[in-house]
Amino acid sequence: MFLTLDLESEDPIYTQLKQQIIAGIAKKELTPGEALPSVRALASDLGINLHTVNKAYQQLKQEGFILIHRQKGVVVHPEGVAKADxxxxxxxxxxxxxxxxxxxxxxxxxxxxxxxxxxxxxxxxxxx
Amino acid sequence: MFLTLDLESEDPIYTQLKQQIIAGIAKKELTPGEALPSVRALASDLGINLHTVNKAYQQLKQEGFILIHRQKGVVVHPEGVAKADxxxxxxxxxxxxxxxxxxxxxxxxxxxxxxxxxxxxxxxxxxx
DNA sequence: GTATCTGTTATATTATATGTATAACAGATA
DNA sequence: TATCTGTTATACATATAATATAACAGATAC
Missing domain, CATH: 1.20.5 (Single alpha-helices involved in coiled-coils or other helix-helix interfaces)
Structure with a gap:
């Protein structure tokens, strides 16, 4: 799973993160249950702030793409993304x-x- | 040409204006050469600020949907919108x-x- | 010629969104 | 105990969105 950011883009960083993770799930590069980097690790990797990653994760969680276990970390939703309603x-x-x-x-x-x-x-x- | 605003929307007002004018052109409710309200008239009609209308108009002009004559006013682009490139x-x-x-x-x-x-x-x- | 209508420009203010910077907390684990 | 989670709180800087006034310059109507 490669994540690349365009800091010149009009799209906010957290939006770019969301879209790339969603694209990863769509392409099955990210599979149900698969672990994602911790907010601190990903932020450090990308050279951005922890809160920016957290915002992306929180929205992905809210929209049903991932699950966040307080101590276990972040995983792609094990039961698959909620189907279109x-x-x-x-x-x-x-x-x-x-x-x-x-x-x-x-x-x-x-x-x-x-x-x-x-x-x-x-x-x-x-x-x- | 009806313009309705949703002030609760996440979409900025000037974006809503742009989209509805573009929709009007797509539906041919607005035809090439047809006059649009002046920035002040439209702002007054909608109960919003002159600059918000002006921002929408400026972007529509920039994107080739309308023409703005300094004293004649605003018209839907007489030669039609620039085709997709x-x-x-x-x-x-x-x-x-x-x-x-x-x-x-x-x-x-x-x-x-x-x-x-x-x-x-x-x-x-x-x-x- | 004055008044009124254009779009345009300039300032200022308020509120919200974005991103960063630190710090701390609480649960789990090595 | 130290370290890793996510989480929360606060503060700050910047940009965007929207409003509020005011003024300018060209065109037009009376």
């Missing part, structure tokens, strides 16, 4: 709406958009 | 990646995801 689909739709609206303005056809999504899906499947 | 597709892919990664974690099939995108595309086409 109605609330998630609503959030997903709300997220995609403005993205698709802009694509339509820029003359991106539905077929082209779908193709891009399929290609991205493929990048996660192929590296399983 | 390589830079836009890269940005789009970068935007979709984490969204799709999370969907995969939550067991959303490619077919389900594509279906959702198609449905959203449809909401813009049907109201043309």
């Amino acid at each position: 109605e609330a998630y689909f609503q959030l997903l739709e709300k997220t995609l709406h403005p993205i698709i609206a802009e694509s339509i303005c820029r003359d991106v056809s539905e077929e082209t958009f779908i193709k891009l999504c399929k290609d991205i899906y493929q990048t996660y499947k192929s590296e399983a | 390589e830079a836009y597709f890269q940005l789009l892919e970068k935007t979709l990646h984490p969204i799709i990664a999370e969907s995969i974690c939550r067991d959303v099939s490619e077919e389900t995801f594509i279906k959702l995108c198609k449905d959203i595309y449809q909401t813009y086409k049907s109201e043309a």
